[in-house]
Structure formats: C-alpha cells, structure tokens
Amino acid sequence: MYIKKYWGNYIGGSDDSLNLVEFLADQNKEEITLSEIFAKIGLDKQNWDFHQTAGYLEFTHSNGVEMDFHFAIDVITDLAAILLECSVSGSVNLKDLDDYNTPSRRIRITATVEEHHAMNKALADFAKDPLSYDLHEMMSDDEIKEMAEQVEALRKELYEEGGKNRNFHIKAEEMKELLPDWEGADGCIATNRIMVEGNKVGYCYREEPDNGWDSGWRFTAGDESDEYMDDPNNSAIYKLNTICNDDPDIIPLLNTPAPCAFERDENGVFRQVEDWTPEQEEDSDMDILQQCQKWHENNEHHKIIEALEGIEERTPEMDSQLARAYNNEADHRTPEGRAMLKKAIALLKPHEEYFKGDYYWNFRMGYSYYYLDQEGRALRYFEKALENRPDDEDTMQLIDGCKKAISLPQFSECFRERTEDWWETFAEMEAQFRQMMDDDTDNTHGTEIVTQMEGALNLVFDDISFELGHNGEKYELILTPEGDRVKLFELVYFQKHAPKEVLEHWNILVGRKPIQNIDLKTNDGWNVSGQDVQVWIEELGENSFGLSVYCKKLLPKLKNEENKVWWLLVTLTDQLLGEIPNMRYIDNFDVLKKPKKEPSILMSKLPEKMKEMGLDLSNDAEGYLESYVSYKTTPDYDKDSDWRLDVIVGSTCCMPLINGYLDNDNVYMDDLQADGVVAGFFCYPLATLREEEGSQKIFDFRERLEQQLEENCGSEVLKLIGGATGYYYGYVDFIAWDISKALEVAKKIFEESDIPWASFHTFRREAGSVRLKQVDGLGETLQGIDYIQYTPENAEAFYQQLDQWNDQDEYVRCVQALNAVPESWRDYRFAYAMARALENYAIIGDHDEGTPIYKGDAALLRAIEVLESVQEEGKDKAEWNMRMAYGYQYLYGQEEKAIPYAQRWAELDPKDETAKDLIKELQEEIDRRASDDDGSES
Incomplete structure (x- = not known):
C-alpha cells in the first residue's frame, strides 16, 4: 500500500479511522464519491470548515449498529490519505487499512475538481494552525504538531507534486469504441503523464511484441525522466482503444509495423523518427515481468493481477507471477481469499513439467496449499523447494509448520x-x-x-x-x-x-440411481447404451465380482481416447446398476479390445443377472458403509516400529484408509484434510489389560471405549470405523468431522481410565503422535536411589542437591524429588526450583537429549502454573519474571504473553543483557508470524 508511510498512527490510527473503514466496507461498492461520503456521515454540514466538529457525525451500519465519528478533521485527513492511495494505485484495498476484521475488497473514492481544491485548502489550514482544532483536546502540542507535519507532507504529495490529481483523465463510462476494425493484439504500455494527468502523447514507439497480448506500442508524453520511467507506478498496461480515447491523434500511426518511433513536433504533428532502433529504449522500458517484480516489491499485488489477467496468452513465467500475486493478495480466512489460493494452484499446475525442480514453482504450490489448511499436500512441495535451497529459513519454518499440522490438523472451519x-x-x-x-x-x-x-x-x-x-x-x-x-x-x-x-x-x-434403458450421450456426439456392451462376470470372492466389458461401437475410440472410453463404460455401469451396488460388488473392471470366447450377456441385462445371483441392488449408501471386513496380519515384534505394525487382527468398514497407512500413501488423507476432515486412531498399551484378565479384558476395554466415544461425541463429531488388536497396543479407528472436539472428549475418557497412557495418530504413517494421557515420570516421586529428602531443617542441603542434578542434566530427577515435598512445606523457593527443572526438561531434556513437543508443552504449562501460585511474592523478582518469560516463549505462538515478563525482567535487572536479547528475539518471532498470517510470499 503506497500510503503505509502515513497510515496507522496520527493518520489512519484512531477510532474514527476504524469506523471510516467500516463505513466504506458497508457500502459494498467499487466506487464512491466524496460528496456521497460527506452526505452519509454528516460532513456536508461542516461547509469545508473542520476546526470544530458541528453536531453528530454518524452512520447506521447495515447490521443496525450506529457508529459515531468524534472529530471531523480526523476523518478528513484519513479521507485525504485514501484519495492519495486511489490516485496512485487506482483504488485501495480496505483490508490494508484495517487487517483485523475487514474483508479484502477494493474501493475507489472520486472527487470533483472543486472538492479537490477545497480538500487542498482544508489540509493546508490544519497544517498551518493545528492547535486551533478540536482534535487538540485529545493530543499534546507536540503530538498534534507532528501530525500537522505528516498532513502537510501528504497534502504536497496529493496536490503539489507536478500539480497533479492522479484520477484517470478519461473515465471508463466515457470510453468510445475508436478501433472497431483492429485485428491482432491490442495491449500497450502508457505513462501516467498521459492516462492520469491528461497530457497528449508526445513520443511513442513500436517494438517487437513481448507476448500474445502485446501490440508492441509504448506511449509517453515525451518529457518523462529516466527515473520516472524506471518506476513501474508511473505506467501501466492498457488497451490501444483506451489510449486512443485520451489522444485520437495516434490512430493513423497504429498500423505502422515494428520497429518504428514517432515524436510530435512544435506544430503538434507526428513525425517518424529516422533510423530508430528498439535498443535506444532499453534503459527506459521494461518488460511485463520486470514491471511485475517492481509491483511485487511495492506490495502492489493487485496491479500484477490486473495487468496479467488482461493478457489472453500468458507464458508459464507470467502464470507463475500471477499465482504469486494471488497468493499474496489472498486473505486465507475469507471465502474470497481461499478462492484466490485455489486460483493460484490452477495457474501453476499446468506448468509442472515446465518448472520441474524449480524452487519458486514448488514454493508457490506449497504456499497455496498451506494456507488452504492442506498441509499434507503443501509439505511435499516445500520439501522439493528445500532440495534446491537447503538453507532457506522460510521454507524450513513452513515445513516445520506442515509437520505439526499433519500430526494435529487444525482448521479455520472443520x-x-x-x-x-x-x-x-x-x-x-x-x-x-x-x-x-x-x-x-x-x-x-x-x-x-x-x-x-x-x-x-x-x-x-x-x-x-x-x-x-x-x-x-x-x-x-x-x-x-x-x-x-x-x-x-x-x-x-x-x-x-x-x-x-x-x-x-x-x-x-x-450415489447415482439405477436407470433402465439408459442411453448415455456426450457433448461431442458419443452415445452408448446397455444394448451396445457385452459383459462377462467373474466371481472373485464372497460378494466380490469382476466385470470384463467389450463395446464394438467404441472400439475405434479406444486407441486415442482410452480414458474417455473407460469413463463412459464405468458411468454406464453406474447408471444401470446404481452407483452404490456397483461399489459394493464390482471390485475389478476391465475394458476388452476383443471379445472373450465364453458366453456373455448384454450390459442391459446385468441388473437382472445380479438379482438372480441373490445380490441386493439397493442404493442405500449408509447401509453399505456399515459393512465391515476382518483382516489378519503378521505382527512386527519390534516395539519401536511404527504404530499398527504389531497388529494381529482387526476389522474395518474403510479398508482404503488402512491400506493407505501401511503403504505410505496419503491420497485419501490429503483429500479428507482438504475438506476439514481427519481420519485417525487412538492407541493405548495392552500390557496392563492382559495382566488383569487376559484377552477378554482387552476386548471389554475397547468396547467400553467405543461406547463412551459414541455417547460423548455422537455422530456429529466422529464416525467409528473399526479397530485392531496388536501384540503391544490396541487401536480404535475413526473419522472426525470435528477433530478438536473429538480429541477433547477422548482425552477426558482416557484420563478417567486406568490405562497408563494413550495417543492419537492420523492415518499418515510419517506423522507424529499426539499424547492424550502420559506417564513420563514428571508426576512421580523419586524412588530407587538414596537422596536428601526435604525438611525445613535440611533445606539448604536439599536445594544444593537439586543444583548438582541440574548441572548433570537430571531434570526429571529434580522434579520427582520436588514432588515428594509435602504441600504444607511448598513455598516460593520450592516453586522456583520446580519451574526451573520443568523448563529445563521441556527445552533441553534429560542429558541434553531433547523432549517431544507434547511432553515439553505439558511441562511448560505446569511450570507456568506453579510460578503463578507464588505470583505475589515473585512478580517483583527478576528471576521469577525470567522463568515466566521462558515458559511462554517456548510454548508455540505465545510470544506476546512472554514479552511483558521479559520487559519486567529487564527493568528489574538492567545489567542483564540476556533480557534485552530475549525481548528482541520474541519481537522478531511475532513479526515473522504476522508476516506469515498476512499471506505474503516472496
């Protein structure tokens, strides 16, 4: 956004600013006049004098809420800034003005010449004497004077730089068709000196076109400097007809073949430049991709979209730039933003072979999927991008985010x-x-x-x-x-x-319903019926059949359009049998190039034949999904092998998920996650169940677990799809329509059970596990070794012992020793020692071996809880604030909570540079995360 240097502080940073943006968003318009804004919020009553706010400035939102403006001059300076943005960029994205809850939508404010004169005077008056305005009540002398300096700078940009008001010289509604017989590409480039300021074309030339959109024509006023021409904001792509509306004198020149150049003489007549070559313009002209890069660097992504969408025949490089612009312009939290991300994918996918191995192509594909909550698909592209740039921090951070998300998927909307x-x-x-x-x-x-x-x-x-x-x-x-x-x-x-x-x-x-006597027809003239197809039925197993089909009518098409023939014959089978019976019984389908010798039946007779075989041809999809199959496998007795490899026996109503997991095939998981669905399983140890009552206890526990899940979650939240018994572990499989709620319920069920631990894992084999209940030693007391137990009399010896264990990286031992301290003896010193041990365990791990994220997070939360229990005594101690800061720092996404404690630590111990370094580190992480959330890719 061009006005970002102004917007967000004195200009654009008040409650009036937020209400103005809300007002503009509520208008639901692409263009609005300044006079309409004045009338709707009451500024017209001011008669262009904004020293004192006259009466109430307000509007009623479409939702019925009344919104007030407190200071007229506040609104005027905001409107002036928006006018500047519109004059430079053509319009303003409201989301750039308030990215908290404003939709991504562009609007343009227009004003008459008289209104611009009045606005110029109003801004100049404020800049000259800001202390005379009612806004001074809310600001100190220095503050309002500083604001006046900014307003004056804004005013000069808007009205004094070249004396220009950069609204387009000719409005769209005033355009006439001046080139009705023009053939071929009609794109060109022209400067703002012509299109905005209304100057005539003074110099133009035609070079060989860049691409299919380009006529090769370039138009300037003739007095632009090299610096002016190097700035992409000063020119844009237009249709030739648009330029002709601004200056019809160029029409006779347009059919002159490239290369050529013309300049206007002192009499206003165009003369052809002799011996002109395109190389003479190379320094001042840039191709469309260079211009897009300039716009990208200025965060003017909408300009890239407008320019490249106007080109009918784009190159792969153009599509890649356009995809990047859509990625950057998208707000992934809105339907419009998600549509932009999908558009980016649609632009990139056709060029996969062309960009094979390219870092940017892979990064942009991954970026689009990442912000569509499809981290599984994104991960593969980011990993390919990293192969080209092994040390790229942005890519590594996104890969880390993907790995966390496929282990514990989270959705903006499940x-x-x-x-x-x-x-x-x-x-x-x-x-x-x-x-x-x-x-x-x-x-x-x-x-x-x-x-x-x-x-x-x-x-x-x-x-x-x-x-x-x-x-x-x-x-x-x-x-x-x-x-x-x-x-x-x-x-x-x-x-x-x-x-x-x-x-x-x-x-x-x-599922498609069965239709008798169906005759399938396609838009390109193909048609086939059940009378045209021979069928051979082969029994493969219980309720499992294979079909071999032969269609002489489609035989000529089979060689060049095999996929379409297959689709047509499979669809015909669906239509005759019904889609659900086809899925239930037909497990193999083959299209023959010549008929078999054995007797066949016509496909039109297939439903009748299958009924004779005693098969149910109802189209009951829900009933079909309740059909379970049992399976047996040879268990892997390695206790460290992946989950489910120890399975001995199981049953499922969704075998594709089981097979996909075992084969490391994530197609189904990617498809589900794209829709906000998660398929996974709960796993838990069987050892304690076997010890109690043998195998029956195992089945009883699983049955009870499934019953509790159904009662507490219901069909709204999840669908149970089977389970399995392994050599070491038990498994309960499910599809979650709301994964957050499902895990919340499951966690409570497991915590109330006698099972020592339980985990959740998706049907992605490479994903991590999420521990729902854990026994990691942090809740136990220290046993099996001699040590100094705490009493008030030997407190010093006890804490010296803890210091020694901390130095030896024996953090769990410290926690267990502290767990044994009776409640009545737990004081500030106890709390601080416990927090230190828990944080060291979470961040470093025993013997510097690290700690799994789920265990570390639990330890950090416990550390914060124990510190908060002694807040009154600790809040004015540097060490207490240090521990609170570290606790929040290492919890994902909690840096904002860490900063106040780090700042207090720095205040209490000004000589400790570590506190200052931590504040800087926290702020950098917050800024990085904010940049990611804005959806900005490089």
Whole structure:
C-alpha cells in the first residue's frame, strides 16, 4: 500500500479511522464519491470548515449498529490519505487499512475538481494552525504538531507534486469504441503523464511484441525522466482503444509495423523518427515481468493481477507471477481469499513439467496449499523447494509448520462447521436454484446452473462430483462418490444434515440411481447404451465380482481416447446398476479390445443377472458403509516400529484408509484434510489389560471405549470405523468431522481410565503422535536411589542437591524429588526450583537429549502454573519474571504473553543483557508470524 508511510498512527490510527473503514466496507461498492461520503456521515454540514466538529457525525451500519465519528478533521485527513492511495494505485484495498476484521475488497473514492481544491485548502489550514482544532483536546502540542507535519507532507504529495490529481483523465463510462476494425493484439504500455494527468502523447514507439497480448506500442508524453520511467507506478498496461480515447491523434500511426518511433513536433504533428532502433529504449522500458517484480516489491499485488489477467496468452513465467500475486493478495480466512489460493494452484499446475525442480514453482504450490489448511499436500512441495535451497529459513519454518499440522490438523472451519453453515445458507437460496432450473426450459443454461452449484458446494468440498435434476415431483441433488469409499463417508454425513425446509422441495441423494434403458450421450456426439456392451462376470470372492466389458461401437475410440472410453463404460455401469451396488460388488473392471470366447450377456441385462445371483441392488449408501471386513496380519515384534505394525487382527468398514497407512500413501488423507476432515486412531498399551484378565479384558476395554466415544461425541463429531488388536497396543479407528472436539472428549475418557497412557495418530504413517494421557515420570516421586529428602531443617542441603542434578542434566530427577515435598512445606523457593527443572526438561531434556513437543508443552504449562501460585511474592523478582518469560516463549505462538515478563525482567535487572536479547528475539518471532498470517510470499 503506497500510503503505509502515513497510515496507522496520527493518520489512519484512531477510532474514527476504524469506523471510516467500516463505513466504506458497508457500502459494498467499487466506487464512491466524496460528496456521497460527506452526505452519509454528516460532513456536508461542516461547509469545508473542520476546526470544530458541528453536531453528530454518524452512520447506521447495515447490521443496525450506529457508529459515531468524534472529530471531523480526523476523518478528513484519513479521507485525504485514501484519495492519495486511489490516485496512485487506482483504488485501495480496505483490508490494508484495517487487517483485523475487514474483508479484502477494493474501493475507489472520486472527487470533483472543486472538492479537490477545497480538500487542498482544508489540509493546508490544519497544517498551518493545528492547535486551533478540536482534535487538540485529545493530543499534546507536540503530538498534534507532528501530525500537522505528516498532513502537510501528504497534502504536497496529493496536490503539489507536478500539480497533479492522479484520477484517470478519461473515465471508463466515457470510453468510445475508436478501433472497431483492429485485428491482432491490442495491449500497450502508457505513462501516467498521459492516462492520469491528461497530457497528449508526445513520443511513442513500436517494438517487437513481448507476448500474445502485446501490440508492441509504448506511449509517453515525451518529457518523462529516466527515473520516472524506471518506476513501474508511473505506467501501466492498457488497451490501444483506451489510449486512443485520451489522444485520437495516434490512430493513423497504429498500423505502422515494428520497429518504428514517432515524436510530435512544435506544430503538434507526428513525425517518424529516422533510423530508430528498439535498443535506444532499453534503459527506459521494461518488460511485463520486470514491471511485475517492481509491483511485487511495492506490495502492489493487485496491479500484477490486473495487468496479467488482461493478457489472453500468458507464458508459464507470467502464470507463475500471477499465482504469486494471488497468493499474496489472498486473505486465507475469507471465502474470497481461499478462492484466490485455489486460483493460484490452477495457474501453476499446468506448468509442472515446465518448472520441474524449480524452487519458486514448488514454493508457490506449497504456499497455496498451506494456507488452504492442506498441509499434507503443501509439505511435499516445500520439501522439493528445500532440495534446491537447503538453507532457506522460510521454507524450513513452513515445513516445520506442515509437520505439526499433519500430526494435529487444525482448521479455520472443520467439516462439521462447513456442513452446518452450508445447509443454513442453501436453505435461504435454494428457491433461486429451483427458479433457474424451471426457467431453463430449452436446456441452454444447464452449464451455468451447474457451475453455480459447484461453486456453492466447493465451500464444503475441495473436489465434488454431483448431478442436478427433477424427478417430476421434487428437485434432486445427487452427490456422486465416483467409486471412492472414503469420500462416501463425507457425502453421507453431509446428506444427513439437510434441513427439513430443504427436503420439502429437494431429494438429496448419495450415489447415482439405477436407470433402465439408459442411453448415455456426450457433448461431442458419443452415445452408448446397455444394448451396445457385452459383459462377462467373474466371481472373485464372497460378494466380490469382476466385470470384463467389450463395446464394438467404441472400439475405434479406444486407441486415442482410452480414458474417455473407460469413463463412459464405468458411468454406464453406474447408471444401470446404481452407483452404490456397483461399489459394493464390482471390485475389478476391465475394458476388452476383443471379445472373450465364453458366453456373455448384454450390459442391459446385468441388473437382472445380479438379482438372480441373490445380490441386493439397493442404493442405500449408509447401509453399505456399515459393512465391515476382518483382516489378519503378521505382527512386527519390534516395539519401536511404527504404530499398527504389531497388529494381529482387526476389522474395518474403510479398508482404503488402512491400506493407505501401511503403504505410505496419503491420497485419501490429503483429500479428507482438504475438506476439514481427519481420519485417525487412538492407541493405548495392552500390557496392563492382559495382566488383569487376559484377552477378554482387552476386548471389554475397547468396547467400553467405543461406547463412551459414541455417547460423548455422537455422530456429529466422529464416525467409528473399526479397530485392531496388536501384540503391544490396541487401536480404535475413526473419522472426525470435528477433530478438536473429538480429541477433547477422548482425552477426558482416557484420563478417567486406568490405562497408563494413550495417543492419537492420523492415518499418515510419517506423522507424529499426539499424547492424550502420559506417564513420563514428571508426576512421580523419586524412588530407587538414596537422596536428601526435604525438611525445613535440611533445606539448604536439599536445594544444593537439586543444583548438582541440574548441572548433570537430571531434570526429571529434580522434579520427582520436588514432588515428594509435602504441600504444607511448598513455598516460593520450592516453586522456583520446580519451574526451573520443568523448563529445563521441556527445552533441553534429560542429558541434553531433547523432549517431544507434547511432553515439553505439558511441562511448560505446569511450570507456568506453579510460578503463578507464588505470583505475589515473585512478580517483583527478576528471576521469577525470567522463568515466566521462558515458559511462554517456548510454548508455540505465545510470544506476546512472554514479552511483558521479559520487559519486567529487564527493568528489574538492567545489567542483564540476556533480557534485552530475549525481548528482541520474541519481537522478531511475532513479526515473522504476522508476516506469515498476512499471506505474503516472496
């Protein structure tokens, strides 16, 4: 943002500033006049005199809340800054003005010449005599004088630099079509001296075009300096027709082939420059990618988007720059921002082979996925990027963030919340869809209707297949899993949450329904029916069959369009059997290039044949998902091997997740996480259960655990999908629609059980575990060695012993010895010693071996808790504040809480440079995190 040097302190930093941004956001406009702003908030009553605020300045928000402005001059200086941004950048992103809760949306404020004159005078008056304004009541003399200096600098930029007001000279609504017969590329570059300030073209030239968008023409007023031309803010890409509206005199020149150049003589007539070559302009001209880099360095990402989106035939390099701009412009917390991130991926993906091994391509792909809460997909791209830049700190930090997120996924909105929000919104808008479908009597708007529904469903599903229709009574939304059993769980959950008011008009179905006598047709003229296809059925196992199909009609297409032939025949099978029966029974499908010798049946007869075999062809998706399979494996007896490798026997209703975990294949996990869903398992030791009552105790505990999970979580939060018994551990498998709630409930259940420890792990084999209950020795008392136990009489000897153990990195031993101190003897010295031992254990680990994050976090939280118990005695001690600062520093994302303690430490012990270093380190981490949250990539 150009005005960031002004915005955020005296200008743009008040409550009036926040209310002004809120007002502009509430207008929901792309452009608004200064006079409209004045009228709506009451500034028109001031008659351009802002020394004293006359009456109430206020507006009523669309949500009904009344918002006040306290000082008229405060609002005027803010508006002047926004006018400057609009004059430089064309518009302002409201989110840049207030990034806390303002949507990312651009707006442009326009003003008449008279209003600009009045604004110039109002700013000059304030700069000359700021003490005479009512705002002085809230500011000291020095503060308001400093503000006046900033206002004067702003005023000069807005009105005195070259005497310009940089709103476009010709407005869009005033444009005429002056080149109706122009053929070929019509893009060009022109300077602000022409397009903003209204000067005539004084010098222009045509070089060989950069790309398909470019005509090669470059237009200047002729008096621009080299420094002016080097600044990308002073020029932009336009259509030739736009330049002609500003200066029609150039029209006769436009068909002159490149290379050529023209300059206007003293009589205003264009003369061709003799012996001109493009090399003469190389210093002052830059190609579009260089200009994009300049805009990027100035954080003007919207300019990159506007320029490159106007180019029809972009190069891979242009698409990469455009993707970076979308990444940087996106606010990942909003639907609009998430759409930008998806757009970036769509721009980058087609060029994977072209950019193979390229750092920037991989980093940008990873960046987009990371801020879409798809850290599993992001991780692979960041790791490839790191291969090219092994020491890149940004990439390493993002990889660390990905690894934490795939171990404990967190979502801005989980699948449960997405589903609830979607149905609530759809209930309000479904009548519009029905009307659109009713109005489309000639089937000419089907693509438009489907596109709108897809856009709506993408708010819940990253990828979704569906069909729309009407069965004569109700409208139908058919959600199709496309053979994906894991996806089917999501679709059934989503379907079951459709509200009654929607179901009055709609059937929400999962899986294509069977249709007799179906004749499939494609847009390019293909058609096939069940009468055209021969089928051979092979029994593979219990309720498991393979189909071999042969279609002579499609044989000519099979060689060059094999994938499309397969899709057509699989879809035809879905339509004849129903999609769910196809998934339930057909485990192998093969398209033949020549028929088998054995007798076949027509595909149209396949449903009848399968019914004769006693198979259930109902389209009950939920019932199908309740079918479990049992499995046995040969256990790995290595206790340090990965989870589940010790499994002896198990059962599941979602075998693809089990196989994906064992095969290190994360496709299903990536798909689920993209939708805010997590599949994982709880694991716990079996040793104590075996000791008590043998194997029956193991099964009883698992049954009781599953029952408690269902009772306390319910189907809203998770779906149990099976479990397994291993040589060492037990496992309960589930799909969580709300992972935070599921883990919260599970943690409580395990803590109230006799199981010594329990963990959560996703179905990503490489992910870390999250400990839900732990026994790490920190809760025990010291046993098995002789040591000096605490009494008030031997306190010195006891604490000297702790100091010795601390020096030997025996932190758990220190904690256990302190645990044995009776409650009545625990004082400040005890609390400080305990906090020191816990923090050293968390940060360093016994014998400098490190500590797992989940154990370290628990120790740090306990250290903070014990320090807070002696806050009154410790708050004025440097050592107490030091320990509090370190405790919060090493808890993820808690640096803001650490800073006040570090500052107090520095106050109490000014000679300790460590405190000052810590403050600096904490602030740097906060700034880095803020930069990441802003969604800014390099």
